[in-house]
Amino acid sequence: MTTNNKLSSIVQSCRVIRKMSQPGPYQKSDELYYQNLSTYYTRLLKARENGGFIAAHTVFFPAEILYAMDIVPMHTEMTTWLMALFLGEQAELLSAGAEVGLAAEICSPHRGLAGAFTRGYLPHPDVMLWSNLICDNTAKSGELVMKLCNCPGFFLDHPFQHNNEEVSYLVNELKSMVRFLEEKSGHKMNWDKLSEIVARTNQQLALTNEINELRKLVPSPFAAQGFLKLLLADYLFPGQPEAIAYLQQLRDELKDIVREKNLNPSLEKHRLMTLFIPPIYMTSYLDRLYLKYGAVSVVEPMFTKWTKAEFNPSQALKSVAEKSYVIPESHVMYGPLNENVIKYVVDSARDYQVQGAVFWAFLGCRHACATIKIFKDALNEAGIPMLAVDCDIVDPTVNPEEEIGEKLERFFELLDEL
């Protein structure tokens, strides 16, 4: 059963929010953000009637390939997040996920996604694409989606190590995937288009790094939790004009704020580092709380802080492979946690002059939670207190808002008193 009705609700919500946007320093980039979301899900919503070919893919999957092949992407985890954010029907989705055998301990975006397909809230994809980047949930959930949607799939085996041999292996994997997609969709890979996408990826990366440099300023010109919007650029529009337009607009707004000295330093009381992702359903609540306490997330080494890299558009597939090693998530959370990563997190805290760190301990993400103590000890040694908040990204039944809010308030109080 496929009704698509929840996608139209997401599109509708984005349109309404965009129309209601208030004048403010980030008004234009906010409008672009919701316009981009609306574009993404409208394309997905209309894919069937437009004769489009839909490929569902897990997080951190190289969607550049899909854009180059004119295939309609459906980012699985992001879509579940957005359903949690806009529709507030997590309970039903999660219980539907449980009905197909996913227990409460399993990553809730994957549970919710299985529930969404079971309930017919999302269009069934023509193919399912998934990889082991970055966790076992992503490595396994593709098989279930294939079964639920009765569609073929491709598993992209991403090597842990970053060296020439492994990059060559990944390039071969990508080639196999391109062949698979060509066969299933009838769409041919447009190599020129992929080169253009890689060229824009360089631009995207440069803009993101420029934004991050502006965020280093004290006070930071960026919104308290603006980084959640930053994620969208690469998750949904890697190397796409939509990502460039959004990032350029945001960069210009931040520059304007700095130039016009349009910030009151006393409003920024606590500069924070955010580790992992806060509960998406609490975004508005946390916005209010952060505003009340003058807390601002200025750096997120696991998600938004890209290392510098330059990709070669004339070697497009190799560049796509190389990019997968420099995205922050894979850089920090994929494979063994070595000394370099710990140093990188501590250095980030120093570079961005953070006073405290908040680790969102998403219970469904065991490999991230396993690093809590290590990061906490390293940051404490550098004189930076860290709060770990047990939570779930999309399931509000794990912790009430007030409980999380109280922990944050205590933490802000602790920072005040130090």
Place this chain on the structure above:
Amino acid sequence: MITAIGVDIGSLTTKAVVLDDKKIVSWAVLRSSEKTEFSARTAIEQSLQKIGLDFKIGLNIVATGLGSKTVTFSRSKSLTACLARGSNSLFPQARMAIDMGAESSTVIRINERGRVTDWQSQDKCAAGTGIFLEQMAKLIGVSMSEMDELSFQAKSPPEITNTCAVFAESEVISHIHRVPATSKEDIVAGIYRSILGRIISMCKRAGIQREVMATGGVALNKGIISVLSKELGFEILVPENPQLAAALGAAIIARETAGEKA
């Protein structure tokens, strides 16, 4: 002349402490009702009555604990901050306080100024809390004080899970009914170790720093303190009225911040 009042609203009991400019001049502990403001006010009234005073609006009061933000006649401060300040006042040398309350346990690290530098809390399961202890006492058919005495006579305490109070209860039931039954003394000691296993793990996560003190109603239990000292390998500081630490801290904060708005 009284200068400040602190009130700590717990899930089981509400505690009030009244200070003059130097010391505690009165205190009261009573069962909490479902109405937060009523509990807070009654505890304060009782403590004031002991020194011949009446409650009136405008007193310098800081409240902490459950629902303290909703109390209309006081300012509110977090439990961790109050515990730290109260603990520091009772034992200035303490760098860690283990607060074992009725429904939650909290471990805080404290600096020399009585400020929190880190904390860990568990509030998701009754395992490791006073309510769990009461429940187990009922199950074994002894009072809390009898339980305490029994713990000192244990010979071979069994391992009892500390991850879930319900599972722990069924384990205790199976120890009672097995043939031969596990002795009450050993079961009690096993329960204590189970509770403390969870708390010690929180201490380790926060980083154990001596001196360590125990607060909260569960710290009145000598058997628990004895097992805790053995497990940690050193003596634990316990104030005369450990259940008052947070209320005392609230009162100290009230005195320090007199005149600030609610």
